[in-house]
Amino acid sequence: MASNATSIFDEQHLIDHSTEQASSLSLSSQAVHADDFLNSGQDVAPPLHVSTTYRYNNDPSKLKTWAEKDADNSHEGEGHIYSRHTAPNTTRFEAILSSILKGPALTYSSGLSALHAALVFLNPKRIAIRDGYHGCHGVIEVHQKLTGLKKLDLYCDASELESGDVVHVETPLNPTGQAYNLKEFAEKAHSRGAFLVVDATFGPPPLQDPFLWGADIVIHSGTKYVGGHSDMLCGILAVNPERVKEGWFEGLTKERLFLGNVMGNMEGWLGIRSVRTLEVRVERQAFNAGMLVKWLDSALHPGKEGAFAVGEEASGLVRRVVGRLDHASLQEQDIKDGWLLKQMPNGFGPVFSITMTEQIFARRLPSKLALFHHATSLGGVESLIEWRSMTDSKIDTRLLRVSIGIEGWEDLRNDLLRGFKELVQDP
Ligand SMILES: *Cc1c(COP(=O)(O)O)cnc(C)c1O
Numbered sequence: 001m002a003s004n005a006t007s008i009f010d011e012q013h014l015i016d017h018s019t020e021q022a023s024s025l026s027l028s029s030q031a032v033h034a035d036d037f038l039n040s041g042q043d044v045a046p047p048l049h050v051s052t053t054y055r056y057n058n059d060p061s062k063l064k065t066w067a068e069k070d071a072d073n074s075h076e077g078e079g080h081i082y083s084r085h086t087a088p089n090t091t092r093f094e095a096i097l098s099s100i101l102k103g104p105a106l107t108y109s110s111g112l113s114a115l116h117a118a119l120v121f122l123n124p125k126r127i128a129i130r131d132g133y134h135g136c137h138g139v140i141e142v143h144q145k146l147t148g149l150k151k152l153d154l155y156c157d158a159s160e161l162e163s164g165d166v167v168h169v170e171t172p173l174n175p176t177g178q179a180y181n182l183k184e185f186a187e188k189a190h191s192r193g194a195f196l197v198v199d200a201t202f203g204p205p206p207l208q209d210p211f212l213w214g215a216d217i218v219i220h221s222g223t224k225y226v227g228g229h230s231d232m233l234c235g236i237l238a239v240n241p242e243r244v245k246e247g248w249f250e251g252l253t254k255e256r257l258f259l260g261n262v263m264g265n266m267e268g269w270l271g272i273r274s275v276r277t278l279e280v281r282v283e284r285q286a287f288n289a290g291m292l293v294k295w296l297d298s299a300l301h302p303g304k305e306g307a308f309a310v311g312e313e314a315s316g317l318v319r320r321v322v323g324r325l326d327h328a329s330l331q332e333q334d335i336k337d338g339w340l341l342k343q344m345p346n347g348f349g350p351v352f353s354i355t356m357t358e359q360i361f362a363r364r365l366p367s368k369l370a371l372f373h374h375a376t377s378l379g380g381v382e383s384l385i386e387w388r389s390m391t392d393s394k395i396d397t398r399l400l401r402v403s404i405g406i407e408g409w410e411d412l413r414n415d416l417l418r419g420f421k422e423l424v425q426d427p
Contacts, residue, residue: 027100027206028279034099035092035272048089054080085257085303089268091287096275097226100205101218101238106250106256107271111201112220114235114260115139117199118217121252122146124166128194130154134200134392154185159416161195170199170209171235172328175401177289177352179201179328181339186214201225201379206279206346207286213343216240217248222271224379225350228281232270234263281381281406286347289402293327295413300325307336317420321361323398327352332404350404351378353388355396361423362387362398366421371412378403383412 020393025033041047066081075147081088083088090107097105108114112135119127119139127140141150161167167189171180182198193404195426197217198210204225210218213340218224222234239249256262276374298307299318310318334340355391356362366374370387382406389393404412 002339012412017218026143026347030099031278035095038088038092038095046089046092046269046272047413048265051087052083052265052372054082056081058102065193070284083265084260084262086113087203087262087268089265089272090263091268093268093271093275096272097222097236097238100275100278101220102209103218103235103238103240104244104401105236105238106252107222108235108237108256109261109263110138110233111219111223111235112139113259114219114221114237116142117198117235117239117252117256117261118141118165118219119149119256121174121248122164122217123195124149124164124168124195124197126150126152126154126161127152127166127168127410128161128166128189129151129168132168133174133201134168134201134394136168146310147235158188158191161192161194164194165189165194166197167194168197168199170202172207172351174202174350175351175353175386175392175395175399177327177328177349178326178346179331179334179340179348180204181334182213182215182343183339186219188214190214192200201355202349202351204278205297207282207349208344208348211240212240220346221379223377225282225285226275226278226379228269229270229378230377230378230382232267232274234267234271251349282350283347285381285404288406288412289350289352290329290347291409292402292404292413292416293325293329295414296322296325296354297330314417317424319421321356321358321365321423322354323357324355325352326355337404350371352404354401354402356398356400356401357399358427360427362389362400364427365400365419366422368422369415370418371407371415372402381406383407 069100093104094107095313101331106247108117115136127149130356131153140151167185169180169181169182172178186196194214196214197219198215199219200208200210201224206218218238219301220236222236227234237252295308296318299310299315300322301307302315328344331340366387369385375384375387376391378384384403388399388401389397
């Protein structure tokens with residue numbers, strides 16, 4: 001049987017598609033329809049294709065070897081070949097991601113394998129980075145072993161950077177939820193011929209678009225908001241359309257074939273199912289987090305302009321157990337300066353951190369809550385809280401990372417308040 005002509009993987013199509021669609025449809029319309037061009041059968045819901053290998057064309061005159069396709073740089077007339085290269089569900093998922101991230105996108109087996117692939121491709125001599133997700137530092141250590149890659153501080157002087165180096169910004173930052181000014185880092189990197197790589201996991205669409213501010217590559221751990229249901233591992237690299245013209249997307253696609261760090265077929269299918277609802281989930285989660293942070297902050301600073309009216313008792317309780325609260329919505333100077341609202345116009349992200357007044361409170365609070373799972377990771381529809389010391393040995397031992405889900409925010413507030421009360425009564 002001839003291979004299915006409508007499931008053709010065509011790099012150029014993904015590239016064209018990411019720019020065409022992005023300009024005309026809303027985010028959710030893109031998430032639901034950007035893969036329509038790959039929807040060949042009568043199914044409304046995407047079918048799950050589990051095959052690792054695909055039949056070649058049955059007409060010998062139409063057979064084209066891999067070398068011939070490489071030579072004329074097209075995959076025309078041929079469908080999928082082998083799932084380490086491309087597969088139907090993953091390709092549909094990537095079509096949606098390319099559209100909503102506004103740059104051609106490739107998926108990987110995890111967020112860290114996506115960062116690894118980006119570093120293999122760019123092969124920088126230096127990387128400027130600070131704090132952030134500890135796993136990313138683990139990937140950098142592997143590269144230090146292989147290539148002698150040198151780490152610089154994110155705020156290093158521009159003169160320390162050279163052509164081909166990488167400035168790596170994670171924003172908002174894990175675990176605090178604080179946001180960074182991408183424009184500033186893009187200017188610094190580009191003034192030296194270096195590249196800006198942005199880990200935007202904590203700020204998925206519709207919260208921010210790092211390409212608008214000069215990112216060359218945008219990374220997402222799709223395990224978090226894109227997946228959104230705590231049931232799939234996924235990494236994503238999206239390439240700035242300007243860099244696509246320099247062959248970056250093609251290069252990354254070729255190297256992925258040999259790194260072999262693709263997602264499984266099931267994840268491709270789950271990815272489509274999940275990303276359809278990205279906007280409604282993230283909007284709700286960001287709203288919830290904003291309300292909870294405002295409520296906690298109002299309890300800590302009752303006199304503040306625009307503060308919620310938090311009762312005397314609740315306010316005293318919060319002040320007794322909460323020492324510090326971090327979230328981009330509390331970066332008052334950056335909001336006044338203007339850049340933060342420009343770069344994050346639709347909410348500040350569903351993760352924030354609470355530093356408790358005592359370590360024992362941080363260790364015990366999670367077990368006293370009913371609506372928060374005590375678990376690592378984030379981005380799912382269910383709220384999570386993590387005593388961050390469980391997975392990060394370098395962090396303040398009083399810090400709790402909170403990932404807000406889609407529950408009613410008042411329920412989450414009441415659960416926290418009840419937990420605080422129990423902590424004080426039975427520390
Ligand atoms: C989780 C996370 C990663 C790693 O993603 P995995 O899918 O777990 O490999 C990278 N960066 C950030 C900011 C993360 O939160």
